Amino acid sequence: MNTGFIEGGICAPKGFQASGVHCGIRGNTSKNDLSLILSDVMCSAAAVYTKNKVKGAPLLITKEHLDDGKAIAVICNSGNANTCAPNGIEIAVKTCELLAEKLEVKPEDIIVASTGVIGQPMSMEPFEKGIPEAIKKLSDNGSEEAAFGIMTTDTVKKEFAVKFELGGKECKIGGIAKGSGMIHPNMATMLCFLTTDAAIAPELLHKALSADILDTFNQLSVDGDTSTNDMVSIMANGMAGNVLIEREGEDFNVFCAALNQVTSAIVKALAKDGEGAGKLLECTVTGAPDKETARTISKSVITSSLFKAAMFGEDANWGRVLCAIGYADAEFDINKVDVSLASAKGKVDVCKGAAYNEYSEDEASVILKEDEISILVSLNQGEAEAKAWGCDLTYSYVEINGSYRS
Amino acid sequence: MNTGFIEGGICAPKGFQASGVHCGIRGNTSKNDLSLILSDVMCSAAAVYTKNKVKGAPLLITKEHLDDGKAIAVICNSGNANTCAPNGIEIAVKTCELLAEKLEVKPEDIIVASTGVIGQPMSMEPFEKGIPEAIKKLSDNGSEEAAFGIMTTDTVKKEFAVKFELGGKECKIGGIAKGSGMIHPNMATMLCFLTTDAAIAPELLHKALSADILDTFNQLSVDGDTSTNDMVSIMANGMAGNVLIEREGEDFNVFCAALNQVTSAIVKALAKDGEGAGKLLECTVTGAPDKETARTISKSVITSSLFKAAMFGEDANWGRVLCAIGYADAEFDINKVDVSLASAKGKVDVCKGAAYNEYSEDEASVILKEDEISILVSLNQGEAEAKAWGCDLTYSYVEINGSYRS
Numbered sequence: 001m002n003t004g005f006i007e008g009g010i011c012a013p014k015g016f017q018a019s020g021v022h023c024g025i026r027g028n029t030s031k032n033d034l035s036l037i038l039s040d041v042m043c044s045a046a047a048v049y050t051k052n053k054v055k056g057a058p059l060l061i062t063k064e065h066l067d068d069g070k071a072i073a074v075i076c077n078s079g080n081a082n083t084c085a086p087n088g089i090e091i092a093v094k095t096c097e098l099l100a101e102k103l104e105v106k107p108e109d110i111i112v113a114s115t116g117v118i119g120q121p122m123s124m125e126p127f128e129k130g131i132p133e134a135i136k137k138l139s140d141n142g143s144e145e146a147a148f149g150i151m152t153t154d155t156v157k158k159e160f161a162v163k164f165e166l167g168g169k170e171c172k173i174g175g176i177a178k179g180s181g182m183i184h185p186n187m188a189t190m191l192c193f194l195t196t197d198a199a200i201a202p203e204l205l206h207k208a209l210s211a212d213i214l215d216t217f218n219q220l221s222v223d224g225d226t227s228t229n230d231m232v233s234i235m236a237n238g239m240a241g242n243v244l245i246e247r248e249g250e251d252f253n254v255f256c257a258a259l260n261q262v263t264s265a266i267v268k269a270l271a272k273d274g275e276g277a278g279k280l281l282e283c284t285v286t287g288a289p290d291k292e293t294a295r296t297i298s299k300s301v302i303t304s305s306l307f308k309a310a311m312f313g314e315d316a317n318w319g320r321v322l323c324a325i326g327y328a329d330a331e332f333d334i335n336k337v338d339v340s341l342a343s344a345k346g347k348v349d350v351c352k353g354a355a356y357n358e359y360s361e362d363e364a365s366v367i368l369k370e371d372e373i374s375i376l377v378s379l380n381q382g383e384a385e386a387k388a389w390g391c392d393l394t395y396s397y398v399e400i401n402g403s404y405r406s
Numbered sequence: 407m408n409t410g411f412i413e414g415g416i417c418a419p420k421g422f423q424a425s426g427v428h429c430g431i432r433g434n435t436s437k438n439d440l441s442l443i444l445s446d447v448m449c450s451a452a453a454v455y456t457k458n459k460v461k462g463a464p465l466l467i468t469k470e471h472l473d474d475g476k477a478i479a480v481i482c483n484s485g486n487a488n489t490c491a492p493n494g495i496e497i498a499v500k501t502c503e504l505l506a507e508k509l510e511v512k513p514e515d516i517i518v519a520s521t522g523v524i525g526q527p528m529s530m531e532p533f534e535k536g537i538p539e540a541i542k543k544l545s546d547n548g549s550e551e552a553a554f555g556i557m558t559t560d561t562v563k564k565e566f567a568v569k570f571e572l573g574g575k576e577c578k579i580g581g582i583a584k585g586s587g588m589i590h591p592n593m594a595t596m597l598c599f600l601t602t603d604a605a606i607a608p609e610l611l612h613k614a615l616s617a618d619i620l621d622t623f624n625q626l627s628v629d630g631d632t633s634t635n636d637m638v639s640i641m642a643n644g645m646a647g648n649v650l651i652e653r654e655g656e657d658f659n660v661f662c663a664a665l666n667q668v669t670s671a672i673v674k675a676l677a678k679d680g681e682g683a684g685k686l687l688e689c690t691v692t693g694a695p696d697k698e699t700a701r702t703i704s705k706s707v708i709t710s711s712l713f714k715a716a717m718f719g720e721d722a723n724w725g726r727v728l729c730a731i732g733y734a735d736a737e738f739d740i741n742k743v744d745v746s747l748a749s750a751k752g753k754v755d756v757c758k759g760a761a762y763n764e765y766s767e768d769e770a771s772v773i774l775k776e777d778e779i780s781i782l783v784s785l786n787q788g789e790a791e792a793k794a795w796g797c798d799l800t801y802s803y804v805e806i807n808g809s810y811r812s
Contacts, residue, residue, distance in 0.1 A: 051733065052729060052732040052733045053731075053732040053733070053738075053740040054728050054729060054731070054732035054740055054760065083725075084725065084728065084757075084760060084761045084762055085761075085762070086761060086762070117725070118725035118728075118729075119724070119725050119728075119757070119761070119762035120762070121762075227729065228728075228729055228732060305711070305803075305807070306807055309803070309804050309806075309807030310807065312804060313807070318525065319489075319490065319523070319524035319525050322460050322490060322524075322525075322634075323458060323460060323524075323633065323634055325459075325460070326458040326459040326460030326634060327457065327458045327459070332459075334459040334460055351490070351525070354460065354490060355490045355491075355492060355525070356490060356491070356492070356525035356526070356527075393804055393807075394804060395801050395804050395805075397711075397715070397804075398715050398718060398799055398800060398801050398803075398804060399801075400715075401711070401712055401715030401716065401719070401799075
């Protein structure tokens with residue numbers, strides 16, 4: 001059986017339909033602002049949420065709904081984050097009730113999410129118009145329309161799927177996501193909805209997702225700001241027919257690896273399409289004493305404004321990499337650290353043992369002209385490794401986020 | 407006796423001379439690159455250093471030299487940070503030896519510092535030429551030349567002094583500083599040298615400085631990057647003739663208050679002249695359960711890239727303030743939080759109880775056109791307060807830090 005990336009996004013797994021419509025939350029009628037995902041049968045479901053103390057109303061409702069580890073549908077609007085809105089909880093509750101009524105399911109089995117400007121009142125009117133339309137448009141090739149419906153300042157849709165095998169059964173995982181963008185610049189929200197036809201118990205699904213985000217979504221930074229509405233959810237409907245995964249073991253590991261393929265692809269796409277971004281930055285830390293140290297250091301590098309600006313300028317300013325490694329909140333010996341910069345055009349070893357290593361600036365300049373830049377950090381004091389993803393800091397970032405909301 | 411701000415910078419306190427010269431570390435001969443401060447008599451001395459694991463060689467040497475709490479002179483170059491340089495320690499040691507020989511003092515009584523590009527080899531040649539010249543130029547109105555000598559991309563000198571009284575004796579504290587700028591863009595270094603003629607024991611001086619930075623230098627952020635060469639030092643020569651401060655009490659408190667006047671002025675000047683900055687941002691958090699919570703929240707607000715970009719755009723985007731409060735690493739009830747934005751032109755209460763509060767966008771727009779913006783955060787859950795200072799995120803920041811080193 002072939003494994004690896006396939007087409008179809010969230011509708012690639014059996015038994016999932018999706019749609020996206022314009023319901024009127026945004027002024028621009030050519031842009032979808034409401035997306036729906038529906039499974040043919042009840043799913044195991046899990047989600048992880050922003051750690052920000054300010055949380056969008058939909059997140060609070062979704063958290064309640066997923067208490068029993070079950071869900072059958074996702075409804076998500078863009079154009080208004082439903083956060084700090086006077087009637088936020090009421091709107092999120094009513095949205096679920098309305099959808100549940102039309103689908104003849106329970107409101108508690110619905111995942112609800114919003115993205116857009118915060119602190120603005122919402123009205124039910126667009127949902128009353130949009131939900132019936134979204135239901136009517138549901139189809140098993142609706143993933144792309146749904147991906148468009150959750151986008152804000154994203155410039156490209158994020159939609160991936162993989163095929164894998166569990167006990168001889170073909171399984172699939174699909175995902176759509178939106179990145180750190182904003183309609184009226186207000187809030188960098190990251191939303192991701194994952195679907196799978198693998199059969200897996202809710203606790204194991206939650207375990208897989210919680211472990212995965214440590215090395216994917218949590219290792220992504222566009223501007224260091226943690227939004228109020230971030231959420232990653234996954235629904236597993238079991239329609240692939242594999243033996244239910246109820247404990248850790250080989251099947252669980254295969255599932256986790258497939259999940260990681262999808263989420264890694266999504267995270268890279270989100271970093272590459274960060275606000276104003278021109279380049280994807282991937283920092284790989286190897287030789288770390290432990291995994292957490294590797295994660296912390298790699299994330300520190302791709303979060304440094306100074307380094308991000310240097311990458312925009314295509315400047316092999318390795319001192320800024322070393323500086324960001326040095327202020328990372330971790331315990332290690334800085335004097336053993338080597339740094340290289342690489343891309344499709346080659347690799348330069350710019351720093352050995354925390355000191356300048358002679359290299360060709362001309363070669364570095366050619367390497368840094370590429371769109372995808374790797375920063376390779378060898379700590380030389382252990383076996384653990386981790387990656388983190390970010391983007392360069394550009395004039396456009398300032399323009400997008402500095403312009404008036406109106 | 408009059409108290410408050412006076413002229414004269416680091417030479418305002420009795421018995422301090424200073425100078426600045428061009429010694430050839432920089433190519434631009436019109437820019438000073440070596441500064442010297444000398445006390446007539448031995449001083450109590452203390453310093454605090456960057457927490458970055460990568461530390462400039464001069465910091466390591468200064469730390470050794472201040473082990474005994476004594477110093478008589480400061481030597482500081484700009485144009486090369488002497489960090490990750492192959493011969494860094496040797497250069498820092500030889501610089502002190504050379505200066506000590508010419509001044510007929512001990513090398514261990516010298517504070518040495520550097521700022522500029524990192525990872526570049528240094529030569530003793532400029533010091534051999536510059537140190538005798540700097541000694542020759544020493545004068546009691548040399549503070550300004552010394553302030554120029556430590557500047558990198560700073561656009562204005564930072565030089566302040568205050569007068570105060572201890573037991574009927576007139577005392578003074580002066581300071582010069584350089585901000586988050588870079589000659590070749592490489593490293594945002596903050597250096598500050600303080601002088602005072604007050605008599606205070608080394609341990610108490612260290613205590614005063616260590617406590618003060620928690621509310622001043624540590625509450626300052628230009629871009630979130632902690633440099634390898636940051637240092638704040640203070641020398642107290644006792645020439646004011648006050649009774650030696652050897653324990654905490656009224657005199658110590660008066661000294662600390664005067665110190666805070668100087669360091670607060672310096673920190674605001676550094677924030678206002680942050681790289682590419684157009685506006686000074688001051689966030690005041692009140693009603694906090696404890697001081698540390700107030701510090702953490704105020705610093706989180708002025709560090710947010712999203713909020714900094716909004717201030718560049720003069721956009722009353724209060725959701726970003728609330729977002730940054732929400733992800734601050736502190737324990738408090740977000741639902742009680744009020745936020746106002748203010749300047750010389752007035753004040754708008756934009757958020758009450760973590761929700762939108764109706765205000766006039768026109769009024770907000772007029773307020774945010776000013777150069778100095780206050781963000782007022784009331785937590786309404788205690789008595790503690792703190793401030794933090796930063797600047798807006800502008801196209802110029804990206805330009806300065808994105809341009810090629812060459």
